[in-house]
Amino acid sequence: MNQSSAGHLLWLIRSGRASTRGELQRITGLSRSTVGQRLDQLFRAGWVKESAGDPVEAPTGGRPAVRLRFDVSHGVVLCADLETRHARAAVLDLGGTVLAEHSGALLINQGPDEVLGRLAQWFALLLEKAGLAPGAVCGIGLAVPGPVDTSLGQVVQPPIMPGWDRYPLVDGMRAAFVAQVGEAGAEIPVLVENDANLMAYAEQREGFPDCSAFLLVKVSTGIGAGVVVDGEMYRGFDGAAGDIGHIRLSDHPGALCRCGSYGCLAAVASGRALAEQLTAAGVPTASGSGVRDQLTIGQPDAVRLAREAGRLVGGVLATVVTLLNPGVLMIAGDLAGPPFLTGVRELLYQRAMPRITTYLQVVTSRLGERAGLTGAAAMVVESLYAPDRADERLSAMQ
Numbered sequence: 001m002n003q004s005s006a007g008h009l010l011w012l013i014r015s016g017r018a019s020t021r022g023e024l025q026r027i028t029g030l031s032r033s034t035v036g037q038r039l040d041q042l043f044r045a046g047w048v049k050e051s052a053g054d055p056v057e058a059p060t061g062g063r064p065a066v067r068l069r070f071d072v073s074h075g076v077v078l079c080a081d082l083e084t085r086h087a088r089a090a091v092l093d094l095g096g097t098v099l100a101e102h103s104g105a106l107l108i109n110q111g112p113d114e115v116l117g118r119l120a121q122w123f124a125l126l127l128e129k130a131g132l133a134p135g136a137v138c139g140i141g142l143a144v145p146g147p148v149d150t151s152l153g154q155v156v157q158p159p160i161m162p163g164w165d166r167y168p169l170v171d172g173m174r175a176a177f178v179a180q181v182g183e184a185g186a187e188i189p190v191l192v193e194n195d196a197n198l199m200a201y202a203e204q205r206e207g208f209p210d211c212s213a214f215l216l217v218k219v220s221t222g223i224g225a226g227v228v229v230d231g232e233m234y235r236g237f238d239g240a241a242g243d244i245g246h247i248r249l250s251d252h253p254g255a256l257c258r259c260g261s262y263g264c265l266a267a268v269a270s271g272r273a274l275a276e277q278l279t280a281a282g283v284p285t286a287s288g289s290g291v292r293d294q295l296t297i298g299q300p301d302a303v304r305l306a307r308e309a310g311r312l313v314g315g316v317l318a319t320v321v322t323l324l325n326p327g328v329l330m331i332a333g334d335l336a337g338p339p340f341l342t343g344v345r346e347l348l349y350q351r352a353m354p355r356i357t358t359y360l361q362v363v364t365s366r367l368g369e370r371a372g373l374t375g376a377a378a379m380v381v382e383s384l385y386a387p388d389r390a391d392e393r394l395s396a397m398q
């Protein structure tokens with residue numbers, strides 16, 4: 001990282017490490033005039049603003065300094081969070097505030113062409129609703145329910161996304177967007193990431209910024225986990241870290257999983273599995289969100305099954321938390337509620353060492369249904385304004 005570039009100064013401002021010209025000088029060791037030149041680049045780009053009406057009190061009691069801020073309104077990002085039967089899309093400013101949002105049925109098993117085409121239509125409508133031109137869009141972020149190789153921008157062997165294996169998602173999304181908005185979309189960066197990873201990223205930044213090892217487990221149609229270490233998503237060797245739903249349990253050999261195997265954790269303890277079990281018990285339930293509705297009204301079979309599912313997931317998590325030693329274990333998704341958490345805790349405390357669980361906080365989601373979108377927006381912004389990338393973009397503007 002070039003410690004004196006405009007991109008680096010922007011990073012200092014965005015991360016809250018510096019908020020005045022004086023602080024930038026002190027941290028970087030640059031002269032007043034060099035800091036001024038770098039800031040002029042950032043002002044010209046519209047990325048940073050400085051307003052006299054927003055002073056920073058000087059610690060020495062001297063003249064208050066003018067505050068520098070990242071201008072979160074100079075562009076927007078378009079994000080979508082894809083579930084198996086449903087999707088949520090939004091246009092957000094660069095600070096992650098939702099400006100317009102749409103959610104609706106969208107079946108992931110219709111395949112990428114159909115789904116990305118529909119998403120692009122939603123994106124165009126969202127821009128219209130927010131009164132924005134396509135040129136305001138800096139990037140697109142997608143959260144998908146499968147393992148993503150981010151270096152390729154592809155989902156790889158996704159258990160519950162038939163037809164998506166190794167599909168060129170970045171080019172496909174961009175082409176679908178161009179079909180809606182024309183050439184204004186031709187150069188737009190598209191980033192794709194696993195949904196649980198993005199939820200973990202967003203929840204850690206929002207609620208537990210000081211937690212250096214954060215684990216989120218999403219239990220909806222499937223079961224997946226996201227890990228954030230020192231503020232960064234942990235993806236593993238090639239993007240498959242956290243796909244715990246297809247660990248096979250030894251005592252459920254007859255349970256057929258959507259991945260084709262038998263006895264997977266997701267085949268017995270996911271929202272989909274519980275919907276089937278509830279239906280078999282005489283409580284017709286179509287999906288994970290249906291199970292959530294039954295849990296909300298305290299339906300006794302749903303409560304019993306959710307607690308049992310929590311125990312099964314907790315048994316697997318005993319190994320996971322022993323390996324990772326997280327400070328926070330967050331349970332998110334359709335089943336995240338008291339019965340499921342009780343089950344998780346029972347097995348976790350029974351099977352993992354006290355050394356691991358004594359200070360472990362087991363909590364439920366804070367951001368709820370927007371966690372995936374919020375994480376996708378943060379991923380795009382962090383990527384576009386990372387120091388090296390910011391410098392590249394600034395020099396391309398000159």
Ligand SMILES: [Zn+2]
Nearest residue numbers: 246257259264
């Ligand atoms: Zn499976």
